[in-house]
Amino acid sequence: MQNQQVLTKNQKIVLDIIEKSSQPLKAxxxxxxxxxxxxxxxxxxxxxxxxxxxxxxxxxxxSRNAFIACKNSKCQITKATVFSICENCEDVKExxxxxxSEHLKHYxxxxxxxxxxxxxEFFGLCxxxxxx
Amino acid sequence: MQNQQVLTKNQKIVLDIIEKSSQPLKAxxxxxxxxxxxxxxxxxxxxxxxxxxxxxxxxxxxSRNAFIACKNSKCQITKATVFSICENCEDVKExxxxxxSEHLKHYxxxxxxxxxxxxxEFFGLCxxxxxx
DNA sequence: TTAATTTTTGTTATAATATAACACTATGTA
DNA sequence: TACATAGTGTTATATTATAACAAAAATTAA
Ligand SMILES: [Zn+2]
Ligand SMILES: [Zn+2]
Ligand SMILES: [Zn+2]
Ligand SMILES: [Zn+2]
Numbered sequence: 001m002q003n004q005q006v007l008t009k010n011q012k013i014v015l016d017i018i019e020k021s022s023q024p025l026k027a028x029x030x031x032x033x034x035x036x037x038x039x040x041x042x043x044x045x046x047x048x049x050x051x052x053x054x055x056x057x058x059x060x061x062x063s064r065n066a067f068i069a070c071k072n073s074k075c076q077i078t079k080a081t082v083f084s085i086c087e088n089c090e091d092v093k094e095x096x097x098x099x100x101s102e103h104l105k106h107y108x109x110x111x112x113x114x115x116x117x118x119x120x121e122f123f124g125l126c127x128x129x130x131x132x
Numbered sequence: 133m134q135n136q137q138v139l140t141k142n143q144k145i146v147l148d149i150i151e152k153s154s155q156p157l158k159a160x161x162x163x164x165x166x167x168x169x170x171x172x173x174x175x176x177x178x179x180x181x182x183x184x185x186x187x188x189x190x191x192x193x194x195s196r197n198a199f200i201a202c203k204n205s206k207c208q209i210t211k212a213t214v215f216s217i218c219e220n221c222e223d224v225k226e227x228x229x230x231x232x233s234e235h236l237k238h239y240x241x242x243x244x245x246x247x248x249x250x251x252x253e254f255f256g257l258c259x260x261x262x263x264x
Numbered sequence: 265t266t267a268a269t270t271t272t273t274g275t276t277a278t279a280a281t282a283t284a285a286c287a288c289t290a291t292g293t294a
Numbered sequence: 295t296a297c298a299t300a301g302t303g304t305t306a307t308a309t310t311a312t313a314a315c316a317a318a319a320a321t322t323a324a
Contacts, residue, residue, distance in 0.1 A: 008290095008301060009301095026280085028280070040303075041303070041304065041305085043282085043284095044304095047301075062195045063194045065280085095241055097241070109216055109227055109254075113218070114257075115254040116256050116257075118253060118254045119252070119253050119255075120253075121194070121251050122245075123250065123251075124245055124247040125248075127243065140271090141273095142272080142273075158309085159309095159310070160309070160310075171274095175275085175311085175312075176275095183272095197309085197310065
Protein backbone atom coordinates (compact mmCIF):
# COMPACT_ATOMS: atom_id res chain seq x y z
CA MET A 1 0.00 0.00 0.00
CA GLN A 2 2.95 2.26 0.80
CA ASN A 3 4.16 2.01 -2.77
CA GLN A 4 0.93 2.39 -4.68
CA GLN A 5 -0.01 5.51 -2.80
CA VAL A 6 -2.52 7.89 -4.36
CA LEU A 7 -0.88 11.27 -4.36
CA THR A 8 -2.66 14.46 -3.38
CA LYS A 9 -2.79 17.54 -5.55
CA ASN A 10 0.22 19.25 -3.99
CA GLN A 11 2.25 16.05 -3.92
CA LYS A 12 1.56 15.52 -7.63
CA ILE A 13 2.51 19.08 -8.52
CA VAL A 14 5.80 18.85 -6.63
CA LEU A 15 6.64 15.37 -7.91
CA ASP A 16 5.91 16.48 -11.45
CA ILE A 17 8.45 19.30 -11.25
CA ILE A 18 11.09 17.03 -9.77
CA GLU A 19 10.53 14.28 -12.31
CA LYS A 20 10.91 16.73 -15.18
CA SER A 21 14.37 17.65 -13.95
CA SER A 22 17.31 15.36 -14.50
CA GLN A 23 19.16 17.09 -11.70
CA PRO A 24 18.32 17.65 -8.04
CA LEU A 25 16.14 20.63 -7.21
CA LYS A 26 16.15 22.71 -4.06
CA ALA A 27 13.00 23.34 -2.07
CA UNK A 28 12.82 27.05 -2.71
CA UNK A 29 13.47 26.64 -6.40
CA UNK A 30 10.59 24.17 -6.48
CA UNK A 31 8.49 26.71 -4.58
CA UNK A 32 9.26 29.33 -7.19
CA UNK A 33 8.19 26.98 -9.98
CA UNK A 34 4.93 25.88 -8.40
CA UNK A 35 3.68 29.33 -7.45
CA UNK A 36 1.81 29.54 -10.74
CA UNK A 37 -0.03 26.38 -9.73
CA UNK A 38 -1.33 27.81 -6.50
CA UNK A 39 1.27 26.64 -4.01
CA UNK A 40 2.32 29.71 -2.09
CA UNK A 41 4.25 28.75 1.01
CA UNK A 42 7.45 26.82 1.81
CA UNK A 43 5.59 24.52 4.15
CA UNK A 44 3.36 23.26 1.37
CA UNK A 45 6.44 22.27 -0.58
CA UNK A 46 8.22 20.72 2.39
CA UNK A 47 5.18 18.68 3.34
CA UNK A 48 4.94 17.29 -0.15
CA UNK A 49 8.68 16.59 -0.20
CA UNK A 50 8.50 14.76 3.13
CA UNK A 51 5.77 12.50 1.87
CA UNK A 52 7.47 11.84 -1.46
CA UNK A 53 10.69 10.92 0.30
CA UNK A 54 8.77 8.68 2.69
CA UNK A 55 7.15 6.69 -0.11
CA UNK A 56 10.37 6.56 -2.12
CA UNK A 57 9.32 8.63 -5.11
CA UNK A 58 12.18 11.03 -4.53
CA UNK A 59 15.43 11.07 -2.57
CA UNK A 60 17.14 13.82 -0.70
CA UNK A 61 20.78 14.52 -1.57
CA UNK A 62 21.85 15.38 1.96
CA SER A 63 25.11 17.09 1.10
CA ARG A 64 23.29 19.42 -1.29
CA ASN A 65 19.93 19.92 0.42
CA ALA A 66 18.27 18.98 -2.82
CA PHE A 67 15.77 16.46 -4.10
CA ILE A 68 15.88 14.14 -7.07
CA ALA A 69 13.34 11.74 -8.54
CA CYS A 70 13.91 8.03 -8.23
CA LYS A 71 13.58 5.97 -11.37
CA ASN A 72 14.10 2.65 -9.67
CA SER A 73 11.05 1.05 -8.12
CA LYS A 74 13.22 -1.00 -5.76
CA CYS A 75 14.30 2.11 -3.88
CA GLN A 76 10.73 2.55 -2.78
CA ILE A 77 11.20 -0.48 -0.61
CA THR A 78 14.73 -0.19 0.62
CA LYS A 79 15.12 3.54 1.24
CA ALA A 80 18.76 2.87 0.72
CA THR A 81 20.46 5.16 -1.75
CA VAL A 82 23.74 5.62 -3.53
CA PHE A 83 24.62 8.76 -5.44
CA SER A 84 27.48 9.98 -7.53
CA ILE A 85 28.19 13.71 -7.38
CA CYS A 86 30.59 15.66 -9.57
CA GLU A 87 32.28 18.28 -7.45
CA ASN A 88 32.94 20.48 -10.45
CA CYS A 89 29.67 20.62 -12.41
CA GLU A 90 27.43 19.30 -9.61
CA ASP A 91 26.02 16.59 -11.85
CA VAL A 92 24.23 14.01 -9.72
CA LYS A 93 23.31 10.46 -10.64
CA GLU A 94 21.75 7.66 -8.67
CA UNK A 95 23.88 4.53 -8.78
CA UNK A 96 22.02 1.26 -9.10
CA UNK A 97 24.59 -1.39 -8.38
CA UNK A 98 22.97 -4.53 -7.12
CA UNK A 99 26.17 -5.97 -5.72
CA UNK A 100 27.01 -2.81 -3.80
CA SER A 101 23.42 -2.46 -2.55
CA GLU A 102 23.37 -6.01 -1.26
CA HIS A 103 26.70 -5.56 0.39
CA LEU A 104 25.55 -2.45 2.24
CA LYS A 105 22.08 -3.74 2.97
CA HIS A 106 23.50 -6.65 4.90
CA TYR A 107 26.24 -4.71 6.57
CA UNK A 108 26.62 -5.29 10.28
CA UNK A 109 29.01 -3.46 12.52
CA UNK A 110 30.63 -4.87 15.63
CA UNK A 111 28.40 -2.85 17.96
CA UNK A 112 25.33 -5.03 17.62
CA UNK A 113 23.62 -2.48 15.47
CA UNK A 114 21.73 -3.56 12.40
CA UNK A 115 20.82 -1.10 9.72
CA UNK A 116 17.58 -0.58 7.91
CA UNK A 117 18.63 2.38 5.82
CA UNK A 118 21.72 4.00 4.45
CA UNK A 119 22.73 6.91 2.33
CA UNK A 120 25.97 6.87 0.39
CA GLU A 121 27.29 9.82 -1.58
CA PHE A 122 30.37 9.47 -3.76
CA PHE A 123 32.25 12.59 -4.80
CA GLY A 124 34.62 13.04 -7.68
CA LEU A 125 34.87 14.40 -11.19
CA CYS A 126 32.61 13.22 -13.98
CA UNK A 127 33.90 12.23 -17.42
CA UNK A 128 33.32 15.68 -18.87
CA UNK A 129 35.03 17.48 -16.03
CA UNK A 130 38.06 15.20 -15.95
CA UNK A 131 38.79 16.13 -19.57
CA UNK A 132 38.28 19.81 -18.66
CA MET B 133 51.88 19.30 5.63
CA GLN B 134 48.10 19.22 5.38
CA ASN B 135 47.94 16.91 8.38
CA GLN B 136 50.36 18.60 10.72
CA GLN B 137 48.67 21.97 10.34
CA VAL B 138 49.15 24.54 13.06
CA LEU B 139 45.73 25.65 14.11
CA THR B 140 44.78 29.26 14.70
CA LYS B 141 43.19 30.48 17.91
CA ASN B 142 39.60 30.20 16.71
CA GLN B 143 40.22 26.84 15.11
CA LYS B 144 41.66 25.52 18.36
CA ILE B 145 38.74 26.81 20.42
CA VAL B 146 36.18 25.22 18.11
CA LEU B 147 38.07 21.94 17.80
CA ASP B 148 38.42 21.77 21.54
CA ILE B 149 34.66 21.99 22.09
CA ILE B 150 33.98 19.34 19.46
CA GLU B 151 36.62 16.96 20.78
CA LYS B 152 35.17 17.17 24.28
CA SER B 153 31.83 15.95 22.98
CA SER B 154 31.27 12.31 22.14
CA GLN B 155 28.33 13.30 20.00
CA PRO B 156 28.00 15.63 17.01
CA LEU B 157 27.51 19.32 17.74
CA LYS B 158 25.61 21.85 15.68
CA ALA B 159 27.22 25.10 14.60
CA UNK B 160 24.99 27.36 16.66
CA UNK B 161 25.38 25.24 19.76
CA UNK B 162 29.13 25.52 19.30
CA UNK B 163 28.69 29.27 18.89
CA UNK B 164 26.80 29.44 22.17
CA UNK B 165 29.59 27.56 23.94
CA UNK B 166 32.45 29.62 22.58
CA UNK B 167 30.96 33.03 23.26
CA UNK B 168 32.72 33.13 26.61
CA UNK B 169 35.99 32.69 24.76
CA UNK B 170 35.49 35.73 22.60
CA UNK B 171 33.96 34.23 19.46
CA UNK B 172 30.86 36.29 18.76
CA UNK B 173 29.59 35.58 15.27
CA UNK B 174 28.39 32.52 13.30
CA UNK B 175 30.90 33.18 10.58
CA UNK B 176 33.80 32.79 12.95
CA UNK B 177 32.51 29.34 13.85
CA UNK B 178 31.73 28.32 10.28
CA UNK B 179 35.16 29.40 9.10
CA UNK B 180 36.82 27.30 11.75
CA UNK B 181 34.54 24.36 10.95
CA UNK B 182 35.34 24.58 7.24
CA UNK B 183 39.05 24.45 7.94
CA UNK B 184 38.77 21.61 10.45
CA UNK B 185 36.73 19.56 7.99
CA UNK B 186 39.24 20.33 5.26
CA UNK B 187 42.18 19.03 7.27
CA UNK B 188 40.22 16.04 8.55
CA UNK B 189 40.10 16.91 12.25
CA UNK B 190 36.32 16.77 12.21
CA UNK B 191 33.61 15.40 9.94
CA UNK B 192 30.22 16.78 9.04
CA UNK B 193 27.24 14.50 9.53
CA UNK B 194 25.34 15.69 6.50
CA SER B 195 21.94 14.32 7.44
CA ARG B 196 22.12 16.11 10.78
CA ASN B 197 24.00 19.30 9.93
CA ALA B 198 26.33 18.54 12.78
CA PHE B 199 30.04 18.08 13.35
CA ILE B 200 31.95 15.36 15.14
CA ALA B 201 35.64 14.93 15.94
CA CYS B 202 37.61 12.27 14.12
CA LYS B 203 39.71 9.96 16.24
CA ASN B 204 41.25 8.13 13.33
CA SER B 205 44.30 9.73 11.78
CA LYS B 206 43.70 7.86 8.52
CA CYS B 207 40.56 9.88 7.85
CA GLN B 208 42.72 12.93 7.54
CA ILE B 209 44.03 11.51 4.34
CA THR B 210 41.04 9.85 2.78
CA LYS B 211 38.21 12.26 3.60
CA ALA B 212 36.04 9.21 3.25
CA THR B 213 33.69 8.63 6.13
CA VAL B 214 31.25 6.05 7.43
CA PHE B 215 28.82 6.77 10.23
CA SER B 216 26.24 4.87 12.17
CA ILE B 217 23.23 6.85 13.35
CA CYS B 218 20.52 5.69 15.74
CA GLU B 219 17.22 7.08 14.56
CA ASN B 220 15.76 6.90 18.04
CA CYS B 221 18.38 8.40 20.37
CA GLU B 222 20.47 10.09 17.67
CA ASP B 223 23.64 8.41 18.88
CA VAL B 224 26.31 8.75 16.22
CA LYS B 225 29.48 6.71 15.84
CA GLU B 226 32.16 6.70 13.21
CA UNK B 227 32.68 3.25 11.76
CA UNK B 228 36.25 2.22 11.07
CA UNK B 229 36.00 -0.90 9.00
CA UNK B 230 39.07 -1.35 6.89
CA UNK B 231 37.46 -3.87 4.55
CA UNK B 232 34.45 -1.64 3.91
CA SER B 233 36.65 1.44 3.46
CA GLU B 234 38.85 -0.31 0.93
CA HIS B 235 35.85 -1.59 -0.94
CA LEU B 236 34.34 1.89 -1.22
CA LYS B 237 37.65 3.62 -1.85
CA HIS B 238 38.21 1.56 -4.95
CA TYR B 239 34.66 1.63 -6.15
CA UNK B 240 34.19 2.43 -9.80
CA UNK B 241 30.86 2.91 -11.50
CA UNK B 242 30.15 2.14 -15.13
CA UNK B 243 30.11 5.81 -16.13
CA UNK B 244 33.85 6.29 -16.18
CA UNK B 245 33.76 8.24 -12.97
CA UNK B 246 36.31 7.60 -10.29
CA UNK B 247 35.77 8.75 -6.76
CA UNK B 248 38.10 10.52 -4.41
CA UNK B 249 35.68 10.93 -1.54
CA UNK B 250 32.55 9.42 -0.14
CA UNK B 251 30.22 9.81 2.75
CA UNK B 252 28.17 6.90 4.00
CA GLU B 253 25.55 7.17 6.72
CA PHE B 254 23.85 4.08 8.10
CA PHE B 255 20.57 4.46 9.97
CA GLY B 256 18.99 2.06 12.39
CA LEU B 257 18.47 1.44 16.06
CA CYS B 258 21.34 1.08 18.50
CA UNK B 259 21.58 -1.73 21.01
CA UNK B 260 19.95 0.31 23.79
CA UNK B 261 17.06 1.44 21.64
CA UNK B 262 16.33 -2.00 20.20
CA UNK B 263 15.76 -3.28 23.74
CA UNK B 264 13.59 -0.23 24.44
C1' DT C 265 64.83 44.53 6.93
C1' DT C 266 61.03 46.04 4.17
C1' DA C 267 57.43 45.43 1.05
C1' DA C 268 54.25 42.44 -1.10
C1' DT C 269 51.13 38.61 -0.55
C1' DT C 270 48.16 35.51 1.69
C1' DT C 271 45.48 34.11 5.44
C1' DT C 272 42.79 34.98 9.27
C1' DT C 273 39.91 37.99 11.92
C1' DG C 274 35.91 40.85 13.42
C1' DT C 275 31.74 42.79 12.16
C1' DT C 276 27.18 43.79 10.18
C1' DA C 277 23.84 42.31 7.39
C1' DT C 278 21.38 38.99 4.86
C1' DA C 279 20.45 34.64 2.36
C1' DA C 280 18.90 29.96 2.31
C1' DT C 281 16.83 26.08 4.52
C1' DA C 282 13.25 24.30 7.48
C1' DT C 283 9.57 24.01 11.15
C1' DA C 284 5.77 25.53 14.81
C1' DA C 285 1.17 26.49 15.58
C1' DC C 286 -3.50 26.85 14.41
C1' DA C 287 -7.88 26.73 12.12
C1' DC C 288 -9.94 24.50 8.50
C1' DT C 289 -11.14 20.90 4.77
C1' DA C 290 -11.24 16.58 2.62
C1' DT C 291 -11.13 11.63 2.92
C1' DG C 292 -11.68 7.17 4.81
C1' DT C 293 -14.10 4.00 7.96
C1' DA C 294 -17.47 2.07 11.30
C1' DT D 295 -24.19 9.60 10.75
C1' DA D 296 -20.07 10.20 13.80
C1' DC D 297 -15.34 9.60 14.38
C1' DA D 298 -10.61 9.42 13.08
C1' DT D 299 -6.86 10.48 9.99
C1' DA D 300 -4.45 13.01 6.67
C1' DG D 301 -3.86 17.04 4.01
C1' DT D 302 -4.39 22.23 3.33
C1' DG D 303 -3.57 27.24 3.76
C1' DT D 304 -1.67 30.71 6.36
C1' DT D 305 1.29 33.55 9.32
C1' DA D 306 5.12 33.69 11.85
C1' DT D 307 9.50 32.12 13.26
C1' DA D 308 13.52 29.04 13.89
C1' DT D 309 17.71 27.17 12.10
C1' DT D 310 21.58 26.87 9.08
C1' DA D 311 24.85 29.28 6.30
C1' DT D 312 27.13 32.98 3.45
C1' DA D 313 28.26 37.91 1.32
C1' DA D 314 30.87 41.88 1.70
C1' DC D 315 34.30 44.72 3.58
C1' DA D 316 37.94 46.63 6.40
C1' DA D 317 41.62 45.60 9.50
C1' DA D 318 45.16 42.66 11.64
C1' DA D 319 48.40 38.89 11.62
C1' DA D 320 51.37 35.62 9.54
C1' DT D 321 54.20 34.23 5.38
C1' DT D 322 57.14 34.97 1.57
C1' DA D 323 60.37 37.09 -1.38
C1' DA D 324 63.45 40.42 -2.43
ZN1 LIG E 1 16.16 5.55 -5.96
ZN1 LIG F 1 31.26 17.25 -13.87
ZN1 LIG G 1 37.24 10.06 10.79
ZN1 LIG H 1 19.63 4.59 20.18
